[in-house]
Amino acid sequence: MDNKPDLKAEFDFRDLLRKPHKLFGYSYIFFVLILSVLGISYVQNLTSIGKNSVPPMVVIDSSSFVKDIPFQTARSLPPIDVMKVATPTPELVDKGKELFRTNCASCHGDDGQGDGPTAVTLTPKPRNFHLLGEWKNGSKVSQIFKTLQEGIPGTAMAAFDYLPPLERFALIHFVRSLSAGHPTDLQAELLGLETTYQLSKGSNSSGQIPVKKAARIIEAETAPEVATVAGMVGGLERQAKSAGLQVFEQVARDRKRIFTGLLFNGSSAVQSVDQLVKIVTAEPTQLGFRAGVVRLSASEWTALHQFLNELKSRRGSL
Numbered sequence: 001m002d003n004k005p006d007l008k009a010e011f012d013f014r015d016l017l018r019k020p021h022k023l024f025g026y027s028y029i030f031f032v033l034i035l036s037v038l039g040i041s042y043v044q045n046l047t048s049i050g051k052n053s054v055p056p057m058v059v060i061d062s063s064s065f066v067k068d069i070p071f072q073t074a075r076s077l078p079p080i081d082v083m084k085v086a087t088p089t090p091e092l093v094d095k096g097k098e099l100f101r102t103n104c105a106s107c108h109g110d111d112g113q114g115d116g117p118t119a120v121t122l123t124p125k126p127r128n129f130h131l132l133g134e135w136k137n138g139s140k141v142s143q144i145f146k147t148l149q150e151g152i153p154g155t156a157m158a159a160f161d162y163l164p165p166l167e168r169f170a171l172i173h174f175v176r177s178l179s180a181g182h183p184t185d186l187q188a189e190l191l192g193l194e195t196t197y198q199l200s201k202g203s204n205s206s207g208q209i210p211v212k213k214a215a216r217i218i219e220a221e222t223a224p225e226v227a228t229v230a231g232m233v234g235g236l237e238r239q240a241k242s243a244g245l246q247v248f249e250q251v252a253r254d255r256k257r258i259f260t261g262l263l264f265n266g267s268s269a270v271q272s273v274d275q276l277v278k279i280v281t282a283e284p285t286q287l288g289f290r291a292g293v294v295r296l297s298a299s300e301w302t303a304l305h306q307f308l309n310e311l312k313s314r315r316g317s318l
């Protein structure tokens with residue numbers, strides 16, 4: 001035993017316990033360094049850490065919550081003869097089946113049993129077209145037409161009034177083909193459809209684009225001119241400031257938006273002080289002002305009006 005001194009030196013744990021730095025070598029210096037860097041940066045940032053440094057979320061432009069009108073292309077709907085399309089043909093039913101798959105099956109199920117993938121989430125459940133009875137509007141041609149035209153308020157059944165009337169008739173015939181024994185329309189009821197919806201006249205629906213998109217287009221069109229005005233104001237700010245400019249600086253949140261809204265596109269906002277007050281206070285933030293603008297005094301409004309008016313006439317003379 002005594003003649004193995006080397007081994008003993010290598011595995012002497014007691015010795016290690018007494019002088020632990022032998023185990024770590026000099027790497028402990030690194031740990032000390034890292035810890036002190038972390039510690040120093042912690043202490044230096046103590047104020048912001050204590051203050052809850054995550055800025056609260058502020059909704060700046062609540063106008064984005066307003067529901068906009070949907071995009072729709074202009075199109076003309078061909079006139080149809082109700083008396084003719086009210087009678088099912090194999091072609092209409094086939095066409096209806098196809099349309100049903102794309103427009104209705106998600107709720108009503110591929111075979112119209114009211115078991116589409118979304119059905120589980122809905123109350124009331126989508127109608128099972130294989131069952132007669134207890135239909136809210138009813139299953140006559142004219143009644144289903146009404147359902148598709150207006151939807152069923154308060155349920156997931158939305159209006160499909162954007163589908164051309166002929167496609168709606170195709171859908172109606174497919175739905176009715178799923179079950180025998182549906183009631184039939186009286187002639188007067190079909191004529192009623194004609195009088196209510198003027199289907200023999202056809203229609204031209206004009207296109208529409210969302211207000212927000214329109215605003216963006218107008219903004220893009222006037223952008224160069226708005227930039228000129230903004231530059232002009234920048235120039236004025238470097239000189240002695242008029243009372244109007246001072247008020248403007250105080251209440252303007254988004255200058256370009258203000259210029260776009262008040263000075264361009266035939267806006268009548270700067271026609272008179274009263275007009276300006278009326279237009280700006282109606283929706284200050286949407287027009288690019290701070291909310292505080294509503295608290296301006298009469299003389300401040302006059303000054304602001306004068307300033308904007310001046311901008312407008314200067315722009316005219318550019």
Ligand code: HEC
Nearest residue numbers: 103104107124125126127135136137138152155156157171
């Ligand atoms: C988003 C889900 C949904 C879609 C898509 C949908 N429906 Fe419905 N539909 C319903 C629900 C839910 C009802 C049941 C309403 C009730 O019981 O008041 C219903 C009811 C109906 C009824 C019965 C109305 C009555 O008188 O009781 C008809 C007819 C109908 N849908 C046709 C269609 C057609 C045709 C389409 C496709 C163009 C369609 N639905 C697309 C959810 C949907």
